[in-house]
Amino acid sequence: MKDFAGKIAVITGGGTGMGRELARQLVAEGCNVAMCDVSAEAMAETKRLCEVEKLPQGLRVTTHIADVSIEDQLKRFRDELIEQQATDRIHLLFNNAGIGGGGSLFTNSREQWERTFNICWGGVYLGVRTFLPLLVKADEAHIVNTSSVNGFWASVGMGVAHTAYSAAKFAVKGFTEALINDLRLHAPHVKCSVVMPGHIGTSIVSNSRKLQNGTDSERLGPNDIVQARQRLKGMGIDTTPMSDEDIQKIALDRARSFRDEAPTTAARAATVILDGVKAERWRILVGDDAHKIDQRVREAPDNAYSHEFYQSFAAEVGWRLG
Numbered sequence: 001m002k003d004f005a006g007k008i009a010v011i012t013g014g015g016t017g018m019g020r021e022l023a024r025q026l027v028a029e030g031c032n033v034a035m036c037d038v039s040a041e042a043m044a045e046t047k048r049l050c051e052v053e054k055l056p057q058g059l060r061v062t063t064h065i066a067d068v069s070i071e072d073q074l075k076r077f078r079d080e081l082i083e084q085q086a087t088d089r090i091h092l093l094f095n096n097a098g099i100g101g102g103g104s105l106f107t108n109s110r111e112q113w114e115r116t117f118n119i120c121w122g123g124v125y126l127g128v129r130t131f132l133p134l135l136v137k138a139d140e141a142h143i144v145n146t147s148s149v150n151g152f153w154a155s156v157g158m159g160v161a162h163t164a165y166s167a168a169k170f171a172v173k174g175f176t177e178a179l180i181n182d183l184r185l186h187a188p189h190v191k192c193s194v195v196m197p198g199h200i201g202t203s204i205v206s207n208s209r210k211l212q213n214g215t216d217s218e219r220l221g222p223n224d225i226v227q228a229r230q231r232l233k234g235m236g237i238d239t240t241p242m243s244d245e246d247i248q249k250i251a252l253d254r255a256r257s258f259r260d261e262a263p264t265t266a267a268r269a270a271t272v273i274l275d276g277v278k279a280e281r282w283r284i285l286v287g288d289d290a291h292k293i294d295q296r297v298r299e300a301p302d303n304a305y306s307h308e309f310y311q312s313f314a315a316e317v318g319w320r321l322g
């Protein structure tokens with residue numbers, strides 16, 4: 001798809017981060033956008049930002065509350081979209097919504113684990129199922145599924161258990177790669193891409209914590225404090241002399257620096273993704289760190305989960321995540 005003007009795009013998780021920037025850039029190119037999120041407030045801000053510049057006549061930006069892990073909510077989103085965008089077809093589907101957390105089989109509850117898995121994997125799978133008939137009706141269409149570098153490398157550092165997110169992101173990558181041929185066989189006018197970002201500056205750390213804990217508070221719950229202590233221990237830091245309040249401060253600072261000190265901004269990531277769609281690349285790596293880890297894992301797969309591998313990679317790209 002060379003041009004987004006006049007097309008209709010669905011974006012899941014459009015409330016903040018890369019979803020918000022995709023919405024802004026698509027609207028700037030004259031594309032209609034229907035977004036969903038679990039936060040009405042965040043979507044209202046995205047819509048406001050999209051409309052800062054006067055929209056071309058007739059361009060629609062619609063917001064819809066839907067949790068992507070719940071099929072009935074996605075179906076309601078689809079039905080609202082059909083009505084509010086006055087269409088029976090869409091051209092672009094960005095399955096972008098995702099959260100982290102719940103990564104340990106030992107220290108997280110099954111509920112936390114499955115929340116991450118069901119949003120990051122289930123949301124992509126159900127998104128494709130729900131919107132495929134509308135994509136097929138368009139004369140050209142493109143599905144963009146967001147995985148991660150954790151879709152080919154299941155780690156963010158030695159101090160962090162990361163099983164739910166990695167399992168989900170590997171699933172997104174495998175599903176999308178296999179979808180290439182399913183589409184080629186049955187709906188060749190529909191293309192697909194898997195997006196694998198490195199570290200992108202968004203609020204995913206604090207958003208995930210809030211969604212996992214069912215709260216709007218930035219403060220860590222008791223389970224988060226235990227996890228944060230383990231993470232610091234894994235980084236070789238002795239937390240025994242630290243109070244829970246000290247741990248709170250370190251975790252808040254980590255969420256801030258994850259957003260503000262990332263090598264790639266959310267806006268830049270959205271541009272790379274949209275350029276990848278225009279170039280019909282099925283595989284879209286985002287950020288130098290993503291390209292470097294891809295290369296390193298391919299060069300030395302047997303070492304990919306050793307301390308030395310992580311430390312040498314983190315030192316090269318400046319990661320301070322785990």
Ligand SMILES: NC(=O)c1ccc[n+]([C@@H]2O[C@H](COP(=O)([O-])OP(=O)(O)OC[C@H]3O[C@@H](n4cnc5c(N)ncnc54)[C@H](O)[C@@H]3O)[C@@H](O)[C@H]2O)c1
Pocket residue numbers: 012013014015016017018019036037038039042066067068069096097098099119120123146147148149196197198199200201202203204205207208211266
């Ligand atoms: N930020 C990174 O470094 C990074 C790296 C690799 C991959 N990713 C992936 O990129 C995607 C976007 O992440 P981001 O960094 O922009 O995060 P973000 O937290 O800024 O944005 C995610 C949005 O999704 C929404 N959301 C969460 N759960 C939802 C659900 N169940 N239903 C609907 N909406 C939901 C959130 O409310 C939020 O608005 C995610 O899939 C994430 O896993 C992010």
